Amino acid sequence: MAIRAPHRSLRGISAVVALLAIGAVGCSDVSEAVDSAKDGAKKVARQRSVFSLDVGDCYNPNGKAEGTAYSVEIVPCDEAHEGQVVGEFAIDEGDEYPGDDGVSTIADNRCPVEAQKYSPDTWALPEGAALFYYTPTKESWATGDRAVSCTYTSEKGKLNGSLATAKSLKPEQATYLEGSNAVYEALWANQPEKDTVEDDLAGYKAQAKAVATALDTHVKGLDGIEGTEVGKLRATLTKAAGNWKKAANAADADTFYLAYDPAFTDIDPNKSVAARKELGLATTVPADEAEVWAG
Structure with a gap:
């Protein structure tokens, strides 16, 4: 219970x-x-158990944002608050407790996907909003707790208003974001553990295949969206998909690198700013993403 x-x-x-x-x-x-x-x-x-949080709840934590928590203060979203529940799911990987690290890994993989269903445009999130989650502990697992609540929590200052934006998007905006989010999810969710291609060519090729597949779907979605800048982005991503496919089929590390460099460059988020502006979406590249491509 x-x-x-x-x-x-x-x-x-x-x-x-x-x-x-x-x-x-x-x-x-x-x-x-x-x-x-x-x-x-x-x-x-306004106190509510963290075991009964609902998607959409805005809240203030009782104490630090990280660590063990039993309750939070639920507040109206139009009041200043520190966090909002933006997704939830139940862990179904067997009956045995996965361990603290195992639970964190599951949440790391699932929460970004769940959060994007609620707030699809991560570029539009308030500055300082970061993904946190409430997960079962070993003790609560023994009582049947399997729920994970995914939240955006402000690491600095307060949030104002709800982060629920999915229902307010126009069809072309939703189509663009669904495809774009899937591309970067494929990139990061399939990141090999080894730092170099030479140490894990198969892993990097699998990542490249996943990104190429996501890009093909994204490009297909863009086919139905009008706009000069969207058309330019579609052409760039079509070329990128071709290079990711070459990387996925590389026979050796050198061949992989030759395809990977232009493939990675062509999915630089900065290349999508003009198309985003044309679609009426946020145009400021999040700092963490900008840092990756700047390096």
């Missing part, structure tokens, strides 16, 4: 603390103490 926070007892404690605070101050400070007590009571009333 999911563990739930003892809301009633917490409210009782809050009321006692509030009464003690009011009794300890002079008459001129009573109003301020009452306001403070009301704020505290409201925060307690």
Whole structure:
């Protein structure tokens, strides 16, 4: 069973603390103490177990963003807040607890995909918003907990408003983002563990094949979208797909490198800025992506 926070007892404690605070101050400070007590009571009333979070919930963590947590403060999304739940899924990789690292790996792989269903355009996310997640612990796993809640949490400052943008997208915007997101997901999700092609040619070829397949699908989706800049991007990505296919079929490391260099260059996010502008999407390349291609 999911563990739930003892809301009633917490409210009782809050009321006692509030009464003690009011009794300890002079008459001129009573109003301020009452306001403070009301704020505290409201925060307690908004507490919810992390085991019962829903997609769309906006919240403030109780304490640090990382570490073990049992409850958070749920707030209306139009109030300043630190995080929002943007996806969820259940771990179904067997009955045995995968271990802390295993759970983190599963969340690392699944949460970006789930989050993009809710907020497809990662370029439009507020600065400082980063992907975090609530996962089962060994103890909660033993009670049947398998849920992972994927969240965007502000590492600096507060978030304002909801990050739910999927339903507001135009068809051509949604088509573009679906294809583009799939390309970069194929790139990063299939990243070989070895640092050099010579040490894992098969792994790098498998990655290249995955990216080429995603690019073919993306280009096909762009065929149905009008626009001069979209057309230019489609031509660039068609060429990129060809080079990724050459890399996927390389007989040796040298041949792979010859195809990989132009293939990687042609999916530089900066090359999509003009098409994004034409489609009415965000045009500022996220800092972490810009850094990869700048290097």
